[in-house]
Amino acid sequence: MPGEASCTAAPFAALSPGFERLSFEDVPGWQQDTVVDAFHAFARSAAHVETKPYRSGSLGIVLSAFAPAYTAARAMLDAPDADERAARAFFEDHFIPCRIRSEDGGPGFVTGYYEPEVEASRVKTGRFHVPLYRRPRDLVDVDDSNRPRDLDPYFAFARETDSGLVAYHDRGAIDRGALTGRGLELVWLDDRVDAYFIHVQGAARLRLQDGSVMRVTYAAKSGHYFTGAGKVLIELGELSPEAVTMQSIRAWFSENPDRIDEILWQNRSFIFFRETQVGDSELGPVAAAKVQLTPGRSIAVDRLLHTFGTPFFIDAPDLRAVDGGPLRRLMIAQDTGSAITGQARADLFIGSGFAAGEVAGGIRHKADFYALVPRTLLGG
Structure with a gap:
């Protein structure tokens, strides 16, 4: 391809060999995408890092390399002409596209997620009886400095006891009452399945009984491995792999209400929440990158590998539910999730509410990933 070379051949590059340097002309659909919304998503991260920097991912796109782009983005927000033409020029001036393939050398993979919107109550009633919990005080962060020898290295959280740190209560134990009576209930829902999918999505917009709106977002988790309900149902022969969607x-x-516990308790992971500001109602919740997500322009990535704020152009030829045609658009890495692992893997934030959930629940598609790498890393 024109201008194609290994990114690691550039004089100042410290990137993983998995990046393949291209030009914007090599990126399918780049000229057809409207990138101004992606620019505004990027600019929100630019504003955030002024006070609290992001951690750099292990693939070599270090946060410091974004400094010129972040400065320019903040300046553009105050300019009257931050339009589509200026946004496209901004990305082309500050970045170089690099294809990044999956670990096996093939295409990447995308799924979708959304912000559920359901009714809720701040008090328990006959109808609203399913709690979302706050983070418990005995749930502590774990790293190499305090991890007991017998605690699985995967666990980032544990339970503090008089005799030391142990694995926290799992989903089954909590559902059976392990946290009852501790005043940890943040809000109450009327449906266990809605609560489960809020756990999966990590956030929700709640319509309270007094007419107000409340937003909750991820605060911590039990530490146990995540096991999706879809995977369990496939292994039991209840659903075929190609038929598994949120719907x-x-x-x-709905057809097997007496088996809900049987399936959900095989997912030992449990999520705790905190209330957050409603913010801009047109945007999604505040996520891992500490900015509100932009529908259709924010993605969740593997945080260990990638740096928040990195723009990715994603080409998913068979994904038509979002745009009505092949999905080819620029998105910004602003979230993460325990199921999102790998260098060419992303969860696309679709938006809030039922319609967004209908689209997000059906996204399971192969995709090509083009990371926009700061020119400062590649020698211009």
């Missing part, structure tokens, strides 16, 4: 899982639960 098909919900339908199965």
Whole structure:
């Protein structure tokens, strides 16, 4: 391809060999995408890092390399002409596209997520009886400095006891009452399946009984491994792999209400929440990158590998539910998730509410990933 070379051949590069340097002309659909919304998403991260920097990912796109782009983005927000033309010029001036393939050398993979919107109550009632919990005081962060020898290295959280740190209560134990009576209930829902999918998505917009709106977002988790309900249902022969979507899982639960615990308790991971500001109602919740997500322009990535704020152009030829045609658009890495692992893997934030959930639940598609790498890393 024109201008194609290894990114690691550039004089100042410290990137993983998995990056393949291209030009913007080599990126399918780059000229057809409207990138101004992606620019505004990027600019929100630029504003955030002024006070609290992001951690750099292990693939070599270090946060310091974004400094010129972040400075320019903040300046553009105050300019009257931050339009589509200026946004495209901004990305082309400050970045170089590099294809990044999956670890096996093939295309990447995308799924979708959304912000559920359901009714809720701040007090328990006959209808609203399913709690979302605050983070417990005995749930502590774990790293190499305090990890007991017998605690799985995967665990980033543990339970503090008089005799030391142990694995925290899992989903089954909590559902059976392990946290009852501790005043940890943040809000109450009327449906266990809705609560489960809020756990999966990590955030929710809640319509309270007094007419107000409340937003909750991830605060911590029990530490146990995540096991999706879809995977369990496949292994039990209840659903075929190609049939698994959020909608098909919900339908199965509706048809088998007496087996909900059997399936959900195989996912030992449990999420704790905190209330957050509603913020801009047109945007999604504040996520891992500490900015509100932009529908259709924010993605969740593997935080260990990638640096928040990195722009990715994603080409998913078979994904038509978002744009009505092949999905080819610029998105910004602003979230993460325990199921999002790998260098060419992303979860696309679709938006809030039922319609967004209908789209997000059906996204399971192969995609090509083009990371926009700061020119400061590649010698211009």
